Amino acid sequence: MLRFLTAGESHGQCLSAILEGIPAGLKIDINMINQKLARRQMGYGRGGRMKIETDTADILSGVRFGETMGDPITLQIKNRDWENWTQKMSVSGEPFGDKVTAARPGHADLVGIHKYNRTDIRDILERASARETASKVAVGAVCQQFLAELGITVASHVVNIGGVTVDKTKIDYTKINDNTSELNCLDTAAEEKMCEKIRQAMADGDTLGGAFEVIVTGAPEGLGSHIQWDKRLDGRLAQAMMAIQAIKAVEIGDGIEYANNSGSKMHDEMFYDENKKVYRKTNHAGGLEGGMTNGEPIIVRAVMKPIPTLMQPLHSIDIASREEVLACKERSDACAVSAASIVGAAMVSITIANAVLEQFAGHAMIDIKNSVANYKKRLAAQ
Ligand SMILES: Cc1cc2nc3c(=O)[nH]c(=O)nc-3n(C[C@H](O)[C@H](O)[C@H](O)COP(=O)(O)O)c2cc1C
Ligand SMILES: C=C(O[C@@H]1CC(C(=O)O)=C[C@@H](OP(=O)(O)O)[C@H]1O)C(=O)O
Numbered sequence: 001m002l003r004f005l006t007a008g009e010s011h012g013q014c015l016s017a018i019l020e021g022i023p024a025g026l027k028i029d030i031n032m033i034n035q036k037l038a039r040r041q042m043g044y045g046r047g048g049r050m051k052i053e054t055d056t057a058d059i060l061s062g063v064r065f066g067e068t069m070g071d072p073i074t075l076q077i078k079n080r081d082w083e084n085w086t087q088k089m090s091v092s093g094e095p096f097g098d099k100v101t102a103a104r105p106g107h108a109d110l111v112g113i114h115k116y117n118r119t120d121i122r123d124i125l126e127r128a129s130a131r132e133t134a135s136k137v138a139v140g141a142v143c144q145q146f147l148a149e150l151g152i153t154v155a156s157h158v159v160n161i162g163g164v165t166v167d168k169t170k171i172d173y174t175k176i177n178d179n180t181s182e183l184n185c186l187d188t189a190a191e192e193k194m195c196e197k198i199r200q201a202m203a204d205g206d207t208l209g210g211a212f213e214v215i216v217t218g219a220p221e222g223l224g225s226h227i228q229w230d231k232r233l234d235g236r237l238a239q240a241m242m243a244i245q246a247i248k249a250v251e252i253g254d255g256i257e258y259a260n261n262s263g264s265k266m267h268d269e270m271f272y273d274e275n276k277k278v279y280r281k282t283n284h285a286g287g288l289e290g291g292m293t294n295g296e297p298i299i300v301r302a303v304m305k306p307i308p309t310l311m312q313p314l315h316s317i318d319i320a321s322r323e324e325v326l327a328c329k330e331r332s333d334a335c336a337v338s339a340a341s342i343v344g345a346a347m348v349s350i351t352i353a354n355a356v357l358e359q360f361a362g363h364a365m366i367d368i369k370n371s372v373a374n375y376k377k378r379l380a381a382q
């Protein structure tokens with residue numbers, strides 16, 4: 001079983017993650033982890049913080065001479081901005097600086113101070129901040145390397161920003177793994193319109209959300225299970241995606257479209273080829289039937305709400321004076337869907353890696369590879 005925890009505040013010293021369950025004998029490419037971290041920082045519409053940070057991961061445990069040993073892997077990403085926050089974020093010093101008291105609608109501010117009995121919203125926003133997603137991406141990058149050893153790839157792309165959508169017929173999905181476009185979008189014409197939409201939102205002091213898609217290829221048939229609610233892989237993927245800050249809807253395959261169409265149009269018919277292998281001509285199911293992978297690409301789509309911090313702030317309340325005020329305007333992103341798409345791929349990688357390790361349990365890479373190969377041989381003969 002794979003599990004991980006993250007720790008760290010947005011303006012604290014660093015972000016940390018401990019990942020346990022990666023088998024021994026996996027070569028770790030630190031450059032690949034850092035490339036994913038850099039990709040998460042990109043995207044038109046991101047705020048001033050991204051100019052301060054250059055995220056890279058240090059591996060503090062679990063890897064020796066570039067290879068995993070089966071131990072927990074500790075990953076650490078320093079916050080460069082911390083230097084500017086040493087007093088405000090001091091672990092042992094006296095309280096310093098003004099308290100944040102004007103709650104932002106859509107952020108964790110108000111409910112957080114109520115639940116945790118705090119008087120400074122900073123005590124909540126520091127951990128609620130999606131700065132934490134850098135840890136998720138570092139953990140996801142290790143899982144992606146594990147999956148790649150088994151021929152499984154995970155990639156994502158942006159499909160909607162503020163209502164500007166990609167034209168699916170124009171997309172070349174073979175480019176999905178090495179797409180370096182500004183917004184991680186595979187439709188250049190749509191991306192230009194998305195950037196314009198973001199520019200307009202920023203000029204208006206407003207923010208935008210959108211949607212992205214994660215595609216997994218090469219996953220063997222039968223990951224996950226129909227036998228219990230918490231073993232269903234579609235449910236676990238949805239939970240992993242919804243656990244990303246600001247993600248408010250998840251679709252598997254045709255998702256919401258199922259509501260509008262009949263069974264004859266929406267189910268993927270099965271055929272035999274000349275070698276008596278089952279194949280399908282469509283993938284409405286997004287690679288999952290009965291909570292299990294069916295051998296087709298896994299397709300997960302997620303919707304991100306607009307960023308809660310607006311430069312034209314919304315109506316709110318001051319938690320200290322109880323007066324009606326405008327919400328605080330911390331430095332902020334105007335749109336971060338492209339960053340979220342990288343986080344989404346990371347969370348899907350972690351979830352699929354966990355499902356693989358459940359099914360092909362082992363502590364050494366060689367055992368897992370053999371186990372996967374035997375399983376595939378058995379399926380091929382069936
Ligand atoms: C990559 C990323 C960047 C984000 N940047 C900001 C930001 O700059 N300002 C902000 O108010 N919210 C930002 N958010 C959204 C908040 O973190 C999120 O809305 C908040 O934690 C409340 O959680 P909820 O939206 O899931 O309810 C970002 C989210 C993601 C995924
Ligand atoms: C720091 C990151 O995102 C942050 C997420 C975030 C929020 O409220 O979620 C608020 C902003 O933080 P700051 O006030 O420091 O500018 C973003 O920059 C990051 O993605 O690395």
